[in-house]
Amino acid sequence: MTLLVTGGRVLRPDMSVERADVRVGEDGRIDAVGDLADRNADRTLDASGSLVVPGLVNAHGHAAMTLLRGYADDKPLDAWLQEDIWPVEGVLEPADVAAGARLAAVEMIRSGTTTFADMYFHVGDVADAVADAGLRARIGHGVVTLGKDAEAARDDFETSLAVAREYDGAADGRITTAVMPHAPHTVGTEFLETFVPRAQEAGVPLHFHFNETPAYAEEIAAEADVRPGAYADDLGLLADDTWVAHGVHVTDDEIDLLAERGTAVVHCPASNMKLASGMAPVQRLRDAGVTVALGTDGAASNNDLDLFDEMRDAAMLGKLAADDASAVPAEAAVEMATQGGADALGLPVGRIEAGAPADLAVVDLSGPHLTPEHDPVSHLAYAARGSDVRHTVCDGRVLMRDRELLTLDVDAVKREAERRARAAVERAA
């Protein structure tokens, strides 16, 4: 089934905006970008008054945590995890994770995200949600060995490896995987020494939390007497297909190390603010040549999965962090949410160009809050929001048309998530 997105303007990979149509071939790939008034296709999507942008890439999150949106706000990271989040996560059943991941999928499609990275558990249920929603994702099982005996810790890592093998290439190739040790300070050195080489021999990328708070770096230093960057690098964790979340408290040496190793960083500005984790040095990371992507983190620390918020937050917080209003300009924010995310996850999306998978968001730029239009890229970063997305396309398939979701039953997803969230909280009490 071919598709023609007509009558709009297109955001090109160099961040220029031009009047153009986009044609999608039978294989779900973009086959032409330009004035295609004379071309036909099985279906068309109207993009008049709109800007066609690459489907956004949410490069770090925990989709099923939508169930805990607004459950426990306004608490510091550790207390929040230990007193509120982990007790409920401890009672989540596979069907709960399925319900939360479906709700996340609905929310992401409605706000123009077509690819997401997911670190969670009951990963098969996340994969089913991705397949049914029509989204693209790199998913994995998060490993924590802290507080576990050696056998349970090894089992957890084996699960992460098994899951990465099992689901890689699922959903017609839209699902890829990674092995996901939670963080250097929550996974024992001996397990990293054993399992990281096995993941790398299998060609599976790694994803983990890195320097989210100063305390985490202190925990590593107390044990190994080095910064987390050097510690992770010694264990071979910093590779060019590794991408790490947060990178808030990084030294200049660590920034250089990340750049040298080709390890990407996912900036999660809303989560870092809400948990008072700190301000990532996004401009310095970019200046050093580190690939920076954007992530929502879980909905419990955000509290939504709208990457338009993340673009705005990244541009704004990046200025504060640099003490420079010219840092992290609008173009950088848009680039991080598209190309940066694609590059971090090693996926050939994030750019509208012939040959690329047709992952697109069509953004209505005609709203009063987007008037006048001095600069459409500024609007994407600072003034547009997820609710301005009219159509969402992933792998050439229309997932949302004129704000109507075509792949999931929104009301049923909402009901199931509401019901399961309440039941899980009651079980945990």
Add this chain to the structure above:
Amino acid sequence: MTLLVTGGRVLRPDMSVERADVRVGEDGRIDAVGDLADRNADRTLDASGSLVVPGLVNAHGHAAMTLLRGYADDKPLDAWLQEDIWPVEGVLEPADVAAGARLAAVEMIRSGTTTFADMYFHVGDVADAVADAGLRARIGHGVVTLGKDAEAARDDFETSLAVAREYDGAADGRITTAVMPHAPHTVGTEFLETFVPRAQEAGVPLHFHFNETPAYAEEIAAEADVRPGAYADDLGLLADDTWVAHGVHVTDDEIDLLAERGTAVVHCPASNMKLASGMAPVQRLRDAGVTVALGTDGAASNNDLDLFDEMRDAAMLGKLAADDASAVPAEAAVEMATQGGADALGLPVGRIEAGAPADLAVVDLSGPHLTPEHDPVSHLAYAARGSDVRHTVCDGRVLMRDRELLTLDVDAVKREAERRARAAVERAA
């Protein structure tokens, strides 16, 4: 014309949420809140699945700057003002200000704001926009004497006084006024000495920018060898009907002084981030007993006028500023956007209770991004956005019903703003 808002829940002044209807009497005031199934009214507004909240209060801004939304981003405050903003503002005609203020009114009504404060020029055109839109506002003429000769400086202050007298009580009493010296460092001491007492004798409140950047405090110190707080207080500027914008760089002594004088502070988190001005100590201000309100500032440094963004930004940035994730919780953010704004502006709005003017926003809480609902107040602060507002009511009059604006022609307003913005930028070039 009486009005019944039925079938929803209501946010009460103590931040509790209860199932209740709201009835509005002929005088535009709330005459009952509760189970009013047996009462009738000339009109009804459906609030099922929704939360009725006080119309939001945008306590600092420059409405007509919507014309410059996205015109010059990613620049430091002074360069941005001098190279970009002031040259265009210098060529704005009354009809330009009218067009920009109308666009701002559309945007505010669509995002649940019913009251705003405005510091600009061509104030009569702002007043007309307020009257036509059906909004409530406290407006004034901003005075800058820096770079002006004495006569022009005095004329500017006389204009501010005359405008405050002329428009107070306009638009059926929905318009009130203030005298608005731009900032302590942009208005000469001799003029403040002359005109501030005249404003106070006339019973007109004062509004000005206060400690927005460290440089501004340094300019005062260089001239008067005191902190801006002591300087302003010596001149009588800090009164209990004064409200100041920003208050980013305030010392503990200045916080105590603001609390003692009853002077309110309008926190503008988005503007402070975008211009890299800094992080206001919102939790400390609140702890000291200072009334804190929220403001969008002008659209050029935001880039929208959606107070839901400001609530989220205030809660998040407040945590970073305090290095404490429990600072500025959701309830505080909602309180600042409603009661705080009303108290800062000295207007009897911001609380849904019998006898208060019926200024209401009906927020649809059924969206996927607001599911599940563990805590509706958390959703208001962290996950809802202006586009979730279904109906907006000001002074008992329905300004927006089911997202349809009833007082202004949105398409005409957009066209006029687009045309005038382009023409102004061309004239300034």
